[in-house]
Amino acid sequence: MQIVKYPPIYSPAFGEVVFQISAAAEELLELDILANDQTTVIGKKRFRGSTLYRVNVAGYGRRQIEVTPQRPAAFSFAFPDKRIINLTLRSGNVRAATVMSAGTKQLDSYAKLSGSPDTIPISASQQDEFTILVDDGIPLSAEARLTGPDHNTTLTAIASTTAAGLTSICLNMPHLDTKLRAWGKGSLNDYETLEIGVMIETDQLLSQKYRLVPDSPDHIRLCWWNSFGQIDYYTMLRSVSDTFKVDKTRIYTQKGYKTIHTRGETAMRLISDFVTAQTMTWISEIIASPRVWIDHGNRIEPVEIVTDRIITSSDNLLQLEIELVKSERTVYPHL
Numbered sequence: 001m002q003i004v005k006y007p008p009i010y011s012p013a014f015g016e017v018v019f020q021i022s023a024a025a026e027e028l029l030e031l032d033i034l035a036n037d038q039t040t041v042i043g044k045k046r047f048r049g050s051t052l053y054r055v056n057v058a059g060y061g062r063r064q065i066e067v068t069p070q071r072p073a074a075f076s077f078a079f080p081d082k083r084i085i086n087l088t089l090r091s092g093n094v095r096a097a098t099v100m101s102a103g104t105k106q107l108d109s110y111a112k113l114s115g116s117p118d119t120i121p122i123s124a125s126q127q128d129e130f131t132i133l134v135d136d137g138i139p140l141s142a143e144a145r146l147t148g149p150d151h152n153t154t155l156t157a158i159a160s161t162t163a164a165g166l167t168s169i170c171l172n173m174p175h176l177d178t179k180l181r182a183w184g185k186g187s188l189n190d191y192e193t194l195e196i197g198v199m200i201e202t203d204q205l206l207s208q209k210y211r212l213v214p215d216s217p218d219h220i221r222l223c224w225w226n227s228f229g230q231i232d233y234y235t236m237l238r239s240v241s242d243t244f245k246v247d248k249t250r251i252y253t254q255k256g257y258k259t260i261h262t263r264g265e266t267a268m269r270l271i272s273d274f275v276t277a278q279t280m281t282w283i284s285e286i287i288a289s290p291r292v293w294i295d296h297g298n299r300i301e302p303v304e305i306v307t308d309r310i311i312t313s314s315d316n317l318l319q320l321e322i323e324l325v326k327s328e329r330t331v332y333p334h335l
Contacts, residue, residue, distance in 0.1 A: 001029055003089075003096040004052075010084065010107040010133070012229070013061040013100040019089060021053045029053065033060050034088040038097070061085045061100040067225045069293065069300055070129055070168050075157050075175045077140065078129070078168040083229050102229025109133045112206055113228035115282040119209040121235060124188040125297060126221055128171040130208055131230040132198065137164040141199045144176060148191035155179065157196065168230070169198060169208075188212060220270055221295040222303075224286050233295065234283050236270040239321070265325045267306065274317035280310065283320055292324070302327040 005020035023029045026048070033043035043060050047053045064085045070078035084107075088097045101107045113131045122128055134140070142158035157176065158169070177188045188194075194210040218238045226232045272283060286292055287308045293300040307323040 001027065001091055001094060003094070006096065007098050008106065009099050010101045011058075011098065012104050012106060013058050013065060013085065013102060014104045015058060016056050017058040017061060017087075017098060017100055019055045019057065019096060019098075021047075021055060022051060023047070023053065025049070025051050030091060031055065032090040033057060034090055036064055036082075036086050038086065038088050055089065057087055057089070057098070058100070061087050065100075065102040065229070067102050067229055067231065067291065069127075069223050069231045069295075070170050071127070071300070072170050072172065073175070075142075075144075075172045075179070076170055077142075077158055077161050077163060078170050079163070080131070080166050080168060083131075083166055102225070104227050107133050107228060109135045110205060112208065113230045114226055114232050115228075115285065116208070116232060117276070117279050117282065119193075119211055121213045122171070122173060122194070122210045123213050123215045123219070123235070124173050124177055125215050126173050126233070126235070127295065127297075128173075128210075128233045129168045129231050131166055131168040131228075132206065134163045134165060134167050137162050138200060139163075140167065140205070142169055143197040143199055145195040145197065146180075146185075146188075146191040147193045148186075150190065151186075153180070153185045153191070155183065155185070166230075169196060171196065220268070221297075222270075222286060222292060223295050223300065224289040224292045226285055226289070232282070232285070234272070234286070236272050236320075236322075239269045239271045267323055267325050269321070269323050271322075272320040274313050274319050277316075277318060280318040280320065284310065286320075286322065 001021055001023040003019060004022050007017045011017045029047040031045040032041050035042045066082035070080060072078055083102045085100045086097060087100060088095055110132060139160045140163045141160040144155050144157040146153045181187055192212055194212060195207050197207040198205045219235050220238055221235050223231055223233045287305055292303050292305060294303055303324045304327055305322050305324050309321050311319040
């Protein structure tokens with residue numbers, strides 16, 4: 001047998017990841033599919049009767065992927081380890097390997113793996129992350145550049161760290177606020193904008209800009225598994241009071257009907273700001289995302305999107321409206 005074509009590196013696991021293998025017409029081709037550790041067998045395939053075989057291994061990669069928000073206590077880099085997966089084909093002494101990503105889009109090195117616009121809103125109590133793919137081990141650092149009506153401040157948000165592979169820049173705004181106060185630079189409330197520059201020594205690799213906004217009890221911070229297989233955050237507004245739905249299971253006994261099981265779930269309706277088409281393309285990924293969470297600050301809670309619609313205003317701005325429920329229902333026991 002011979003591997004005649006490999007899939008592109010970082011192919012999306014939610015598409016097709018295809019090897020092409022040639023063999024003699026009567027040769028029995030037996031393949032082992034090895035997990036990320038290149039040792040554990042997670043699948044087997046057997047072929048015979050042809051000279052060219054098309055082997056799609058995407059499903060094996062999908063079962064190994066895990067995408068969850070990075071939640072460090074400080075403003076820092078994180079290196080998520082299950083958002084890209086190594087997969088190996090083995091037949092006798094022949095091996096062929098590829099690397100898959102956790103999204104639906106091809107990954108590019110040294111680019112922001114998100115469809116977010118250049119500037120997004122964030123408050124002083126919130127977290128955020130954006131991720132880049134670094135091919136080689138290089139020293140990265142991050143600068144925080146704040147501008148306000150009275151003064152501007154630049155400080156090192158993350159000290160130089162050798163990065164390789166997926167690298168997430170994790171914003172912890174309360175930690176940044178603590179740094180500002182400790183250095184006598186005021187607080188986040190004194191500033192209007194924030195830019196995070198990812199640096200290679202003194203050269204900027206890329207940046208993400210933020211508009212600092214006040215906190216509100218009506219704001220709900222969502223995070224989701226995006227189309228690049230990474231995590232994005234966006235804040236929406238709770239539009240109306242929550243709806244509580246109850247599902248009861250009853251049986252008929254000699255004494256009449258009896259409730260033996262009750263489940264309850266709370267449905268929450270959220271709306272976005274009116275945004276541009278570019279921003280809507282980005283945040284509408286929430287609708288089809290494999291996983292969505294509410295960010296409560298000190299914890300995240302998985303939720304499911306049950307309904308959605310996009311509203312167009314007279315000036316061609318767009319608004320996303322969704323209804324969500326908690327992934328886990330509340331169960332009430334009965335005697």
